[in-house]
Amino acid sequence: MDILISGVGGQGTILASKILANGAVTDGSKRARTGETIGMSQRGGCVVSHVRTSDTYSPYIPAGGADLLLSFELCEGARNLPMLKKGGTAVINTAKINPVTVSLGASVYDEEKITEYIKSNCKAYFLDADRLAKKCGSLKAVNVLLVGTAFGLGLLDISKTSLYAAIKNNVKPEFYKMNIKAFECGENYALTLKG
Amino acid sequence: MKQVLLGNAAIALGAVTAGVKVVSGYPGTPSTEVLQTVAQNNINKKIYVEWSANEKAALEVAAGASYCGARSMVTMKQVGLNVASDPLMSLAIVGIKGGMVVLVADDPGPISSQTEQDTRHFGEFANIPVLDPSSPEEAYEMAVYAFDLSERLGLPVILRPTTKVCHASGTVDVIDTVYEYEPEGFVKDPGWVIFPPLSYRRHLEIERQQPEISYEFDNISFNLIRGTGKKGIACGGVTYAIVSDVLNELNVPENDVMLLKIGAVFPAPSGLYEKFLKSVEKALVLEELDPVIETGLFHTLALKRMTTPVSGKLDGTVTPAGELKFDNLKKYICDFLGMTINEKNSIKSMELPARPPVLCAGCPHRASFYAVKRAMKGRKHVSCGDIGCYTLGNAKPLEMTDTCLCMGAGITIAQGIKRIDAETDVFAFIGDSTFFASGMTGVANAVYNNSNINIVILDNSTTAMTGHQPHPGTGKTMMQTESPKIDIGAVIKALNVGFTTRVNPFDLDAAAEAVKEAADYEGVSVIIFEAPCIAVAKPEKAVTIDGCTGCMRCIKEIGCPAMHTDNGRVSVDDALCYGCGLCIGICPGKKIRRGDSC
Ligand code: SF4
Ligand code: SF4
Numbered sequence: 071m072d073i074l075i076s077g078v079g080g081q082g083t084i085l086a087s088k089i090l091a092n093g094a095v096t097d098g099s100k101r102a103r104t105g106e107t108i109g110m111s112q113r114g115g116c117v118v119s120h121v122r123t124s125d126t127y128s129p130y131i132p133a134g135g136a137d138l139l140l141s142f143e144l145c146e147g148a149r150n151l152p153m154l155k156k157g158g159t160a161v162i163n164t165a166k167i168n169p170v171t172v173s174l175g176a177s178v179y180d181e182e183k184i185t186e187y188i189k190s191n192c193k194a195y196f197l198d199a200d201r202l203a204k205k206c207g208s209l210k211a212v213n214v215l216l217v218g219t220a221f222g223l224g225l226l227d228i229s230k231t232s233l234y235a236a237i238k239n240n241v242k243p244e245f246y247k248m249n250i251k252a253f254e255c256g257e258n259y260a261l262t263l264k265g
Numbered sequence: 266m267k268q269v270l271l272g273n274a275a276i277a278l279g280a281v282t283a284g285v286k287v288v289s290g291y292p293g294t295p296s297t298e299v300l301q302t303v304a305q306n307n308i309n310k311k312i313y314v315e316w317s318a319n320e321k322a323a324l325e326v327a328a329g330a331s332y333c334g335a336r337s338m339v340t341m342k343q344v345g346l347n348v349a350s351d352p353l354m355s356l357a358i359v360g361i362k363g364g365m366v367v368l369v370a371d372d373p374g375p376i377s378s379q380t381e382q383d384t385r386h387f388g389e390f391a392n393i394p395v396l397d398p399s400s401p402e403e404a405y406e407m408a409v410y411a412f413d414l415s416e417r418l419g420l421p422v423i424l425r426p427t428t429k430v431c432h433a434s435g436t437v438d439v440i441d442t443v444y445e446y447e448p449e450g451f452v453k454d455p456g457w458v459i460f461p462p463l464s465y466r467r468h469l470e471i472e473r474q475q476p477e478i479s480y481e482f483d484n485i486s487f488n489l490i491r492g493t494g495k496k497g498i499a500c501g502g503v504t505y506a507i508v509s510d511v512l513n514e515l516n517v518p519e520n521d522v523m524l525l526k527i528g529a530v531f532p533a534p535s536g537l538y539e540k541f542l543k544s545v546e547k548a549l550v551l552e553e554l555d556p557v558i559e560t561g562l563f564h565t566l567a568l569k570r571m572t573t574p575v576s577g578k579l580d581g582t583v584t585p586a587g588e589l590k591f592d593n594l595k596k597y598i599c600d601f602l603g604m605t606i607n608e609k610n611s612i613k614s615m616e617l618p619a620r621p622p623v624l625c626a627g628c629p630h631r632a633s634f635y636a637v638k639r640a641m642k643g644r645k646h647v648s649c650g651d652i653g654c655y656t657l658g659n660a661k662p663l664e665m666t667d668t669c670l671c672m673g674a675g676i677t678i679a680q681g682i683k684r685i686d687a688e689t690d691v692f693a694f695i696g697d698s699t700f701f702a703s704g705m706t707g708v709a710n711a712v713y714n715n716s717n718i719n720i721v722i723l724d725n726s727t728t729a730m731t732g733h734q735p736h737p738g739t740g741k742t743m744m745q746t747e748s749p750k751i752d753i754g755a756v757i758k759a760l761n762v763g764f765t766t767r768v769n770p771f772d773l774d775a776a777a778e779a780v781k782e783a784a785d786y787e788g789v790s791v792i793i794f795e796a797p798c799i800a801v802a803k804p805e806k807a808v809t810i811d812g813c814t815g816c817m818r819c820i821k822e823i824g825c826p827a828m829h830t831d832n833g834r835v836s837v838d839d840a841l842c843y844g845c846g847l848c849i850g851i852c853p854g855k856k857i858r859r860g861d862s863c
Pocket of ligand 1: 629800
């Protein structure tokens with residue numbers, strides 16, 4: 071399975087990709103590969119993580135190849151939509167992070183148009199994950215919350231036990247409980263999304 | 266044990282497995298995590314790990330340890346090797362004793378670098394072997410092998426991953442045992458002292474070694490031939506992995522294409538090249554950056570008087586610059602195999618607002634740049650930048666970086682500009698880590714040569730851009746010990762700078778005043794702006810805006826990413842605001858207040 075995670079530098083996309091890759095390997099995937107964005111873009115630029123649990127050579131998903139797009143931010147979801155397969159699914163955090171270019175008036179962030187574009191091109195689930203994460207204790211947990219949502223929607227072929235083990239191995243012990251809470255919150259919210 | 270590891274972590278653990286005893290380096294994307302991972306896995310502090318002042322210092326520290334028979338590794342990014350090339354070139358001549366790996370990460374694109382230079386050339390230049398991994402898994406194996414190879418040859422070995430191996434993760438089978446040995450210590454020998462006659466003798470010896478290494482590389486598992494077709498594709502690095510995926514997607518049978526994969530790239534495995542060129546009717550070379558494998562193939566063609574047609578970068582078939590991504594590679598391969606590309610019915614992209622990286626909300630550099638900008642309003646001035654987060658000061662609305670070349674260049678470029686453009690106030694901005702890495706020489710040059718420039722040292726108590734490493738000014742080491750902090754002000758004083766002042770850039774009035782004084786001073790002046798990076802400081806409460814009139818002054822002047830506009834009014838995002846207070850002094854109507862005051 072090929073999963074693309076997109077967001078804005080600083081949102082913690084790398085942790086989500088680690089959890090998915092580690093979870094898949096614990097489940098017995100022969101191998102998992104990820105490709106991260108580390109560097110200048112982490113200062114508020116566009117970041118993506120590729121996660122591949124199938125038996126490919128390269129960690130990088132070709133354009134139009136992702137089964138699932140997990141976007142931490144609305145506009146970044148739209149930016150990476152062409153990475154999705156025709157018929158692929160997107161889980162999108164509707165919380166906006168305005169690029170400075172928008173605040174300075176050099177460009178426009180048209181939420182409606184962006185949402186419409188996403189809806190008309192794939193099967194998409196939208197949720198305000200920032201708000202939900204804050205309710206769980208910290209905006210920082212938005213990454214694990216979105217993983218929980220994708221899991222709750224039945225979009226991941228990784229078991230819950232393995233995901234929990236991966237969370238345990240990758241977050242500080244004092245944040246484990248809060249992250250599990252965020253995962254469950256995402257998972258439960260998925261039920262309302264499924265309708 | 267199988268672990269999902271970042272390429273850089275895999276290299277680090279490979280070095281640990283191989284019994285590395287000293288690891289030194291200077292931070293630089295995409296290499297940084299190698300040294301950090303060694304430090305994190307340094308059980309009982311058996312390995313000595315340091316961030317050095319710069320790459321040259323790092324390479325020499327590692328070389329000294331190797332002279333004593335210890336296995337050592339030095340880590341850096343590709344442009345770092347330019348700084349360390351002086352010791353490297355000589356070290357190749359003098360040779361080493363304990364296996365020594367020079368880890369140099371290349372950055373095709375470039376994604377986070379000034380240049381996309383190809384380190385494989387350095388191997389050729391210095392006559393030392395180069396290994397080029399195609400995946401994190403292979404990077405681990407190569408790291409283990411590189412120490413052994415280096416020790417056998419008595420030569421340093423370059424391990425050269427690229428960004429897409431460094432920052433990819435794979436499932437690595439990590440060996441649990443560590444190679445054990447006791448280094449002999451330094452044994453005096455005339456061979457450690459480089460002199461012209463010795464250089465000549467060693468040069469002959471190194472040239473004698475080359476065919477032996479080449480032969481080893483003909484037969485090593487990192488180099489291989491797959492498939493049996495009459496059309497050959499040669500590739501290396503991550504391109505091998507992507508090419509393999511492309512061939513799978515195109516369902517090309519193994520007996521249609523012969524794939525030559527090169528991981529041990531220098532000295533060229535010419536025996537394997539010959540075998541490949543003899544087996545195929547034509548060949549295409551796909552490699553990122555320079556045509557190194559391709560040139561090697563041409564050498565073999567010429568020496569063996571063969572005529573197999575080879576296309577790639579040299580005949581213009583393949584783009585000379587940038588990364589080779591899946592879609593480009595697919596196109597090259599389809600053209601080569603005479604296949605037509607079935608256009609996938611893909612999702613069309615949409616025009617979206619650009620999102621360039623920016624200085625963080627609360628970043629002290631924003632305040633420093635703004636202070637200089639404000640002080641220089643109406644005066645002709647040039648801002649020479651340098652390498653670090655503060656390179657981002659070039660963006661709107663600050664626009665305070667007019668030049669940026671390489672580490673430490675701001676201070677010296679400024680001197681050249683001032684010689685010609687005497688009427689302009691010239692500023693050079695440099696961060697604390699960059700100052701220690703390569704800024705001090707520039708200051709000495711300015712003082713000695715009676716320059717009239719203004720040096721702004723942005724002291725944020727960390728090496729921020731690469732992920733907040735300690736440096737000589739912080740007094741923290743990678744061995745978790747403390748060392749005496751080197752005071753930048755004291756260094757400046759010792760360099761005999763005529764005008765020095767230290768000020769907190771968030772104290773906007775005092776900061777702007779200091780800048781004016783410095784600019785008016787005839788001679789070298791130094792302003793040290795002291796305020797920590799938000800990653801090493803505790804945040805204050807977010808500011809509040811009450812009754813914004815919509816003048817947009819704050820946004821237009823400083824462009825803090827925590828500020829947004831909604832219906833012509835500015836609001837602050839609590840989660841992003843660091844409460845630095847810079848915007849408070851800018852709002853003409855005094856509508857912005859500290860969070861804790863209400
Ligand atoms: S990491 Fe630190 S120095 Fe870099 S932009 Fe952010 S606050 Fe500024
Ligand atoms: S106080 Fe003002 S300038 Fe500083 S981070 Fe908050 S909004 Fe940005």
